[in-house]
Amino acid sequence: MEATKVLDAKGFACPMPIIKTKKAIGELETGQVLEVHTTDKGAKNDLTAWAKSGGHEVLKYEEENSVLTFWIKKG
Amino acid sequence: MTVNVMTSKEVTKTVFNNEELFILDVRNASDFNDWKIEGENFEYLNVPYFELLDGVEEIMEEIPTNKKVLVVCAKEGSSVMVAEMLSDAGLNVSYLKGGMKAWSEHLEPVKVGDLNDGGEIYQFVRIGKGCLSYMVLSNGEAAVIDATRMTDIYLDFAENMGAKIKHVIDTHLHADHISGGRTIAEKTDAVYWLPPKDATEVTFDYQPLEDGNDITIGNTTINIAALYSPGHTIGSTSFAVDKKFLISGDILFIDSIGRPDLAGKAEDWVGDLRETLYKRYRELSEELIVLPAHFMIIDELNDDGSVSEKLGALFVKNHGLNIEDENEFRKLVTENLPPQPNAYQEIRETNMGKINPDMDQQREMEIGPNRCAVR
Numbered sequence: 001m002e003a004t005k006v007l008d009a010k011g012f013a014c015p016m017p018i019i020k021t022k023k024a025i026g027e028l029e030t031g032q033v034l035e036v037h038t039t040d041k042g043a044k045n046d047l048t049a050w051a052k053s054g055g056h057e058v059l060k061y062e063e064e065n066s067v068l069t070f071w072i073k074k075g
Numbered sequence: 076m077t078v079n080v081m082t083s084k085e086v087t088k089t090v091f092n093n094e095e096l097f098i099l100d101v102r103n104a105s106d107f108n109d110w111k112i113e114g115e116n117f118e119y120l121n122v123p124y125f126e127l128l129d130g131v132e133e134i135m136e137e138i139p140t141n142k143k144v145l146v147v148c149a150k151e152g153s154s155v156m157v158a159e160m161l162s163d164a165g166l167n168v169s170y171l172k173g174g175m176k177a178w179s180e181h182l183e184p185v186k187v188g189d190l191n192d193g194g195e196i197y198q199f200v201r202i203g204k205g206c207l208s209y210m211v212l213s214n215g216e217a218a219v220i221d222a223t224r225m226t227d228i229y230l231d232f233a234e235n236m237g238a239k240i241k242h243v244i245d246t247h248l249h250a251d252h253i254s255g256g257r258t259i260a261e262k263t264d265a266v267y268w269l270p271p272k273d274a275t276e277v278t279f280d281y282q283p284l285e286d287g288n289d290i291t292i293g294n295t296t297i298n299i300a301a302l303y304s305p306g307h308t309i310g311s312t313s314f315a316v317d318k319k320f321l322i323s324g325d326i327l328f329i330d331s332i333g334r335p336d337l338a339g340k341a342e343d344w345v346g347d348l349r350e351t352l353y354k355r356y357r358e359l360s361e362e363l364i365v366l367p368a369h370f371m372i373i374d375e376l377n378d379d380g381s382v383s384e385k386l387g388a389l390f391v392k393n394h395g396l397n398i399e400d401e402n403e404f405r406k407l408v409t410e411n412l413p414p415q416p417n418a419y420q421e422i423r424e425t426n427m428g429k430i431n432p433d434m435d436q437q438r439e440m441e442i443g444p445n446r447c448a449v450r
Contacts, residue, residue, distance in 0.1 A: 015153040018125045041439060042149050049103040050125040 003035035083181035091380035124153035213293030246324030270310030278428035306348025307333035331448035332395030361387030
């Protein structure tokens, strides 16, 4: 999937993945896609809930070798 | 204002003493609704931390200034952040050390009784998850029953009591938590007892625990008499300890009864469950004090934090023991069951020795309440 920007938040514990994602999304235009990599398992529910409450859309989610990858479209 | 730290042990005291506490839980709503810190006089506010990144102004009015405030999250990090923000805004608050992860792993030992000739029995209350395990001590020897995976707590406790663990027993193959039984037995050279009917697929050696087996602790006669009591699992076994206590495993709880569906089909075992609760247990002394492997709600705790009740009292007040009609009973334990415990299949496979998840994976698997009962 084509992303406008890639955020590497691997190795960071909660709440850092979301703080970094929020900042990165803030730098994008509506409709652009942010790809987020994290190793924080809690991010699965939290990033999804955060995106929803902020009006963003999680287009795709993958989990491989304990790295979670999200593609989030800015709303 | 400074940010204070509260440990799981301190929160446990708050629960046992029925004290007031205001919990600001900053996990996401689904995690909060699934599982939280329960207390008789606790108040709650759930606002996910990711909605507070820009500030806490919006929730300031909802946080009381006249009672203790505890900020809680999954692992600690976010609760520290929110607690610091609240503190900067002038409030006096604490965060939970280690978060819900630590809460889930905290064990509080409570003495539940004296046994013959100086023996003692302790209940280990896993307050965050509702699991109960036991240590029987006598004359420098100990038996551990239904141990959790926090094995150091039992090993240290026995050492402090000057006792050597000789027997480790699981009443059944657990589906809601990872057993520490095998690890404790390996570290102490103790005998590990399991009901053979639950152990057909295990990958390690064990001592078969069968109806009528007697286990003696110490050189006095603290007798642990096994009573086959199937229904939650096909192998579930109870113990009469010193003819005073009935360790009931996941068959009978204080305010509920075991569910028969976690290791197969509910329909297959409902008859066994009925037979155990309505025939086998009825033949026992009503004076026996029931010590279950779980509690479901905080109301089941006695004033000292322990969970126990006389068998005779349960025959009167436990709804699951008072359903005369067999069909109605069948319905209760097979229909409208609560959701199954998180990862219960993987937990069973771990307890059989088939898979060996690392510590983080084990924690992940055990997240949430135990859900082994039906009311």
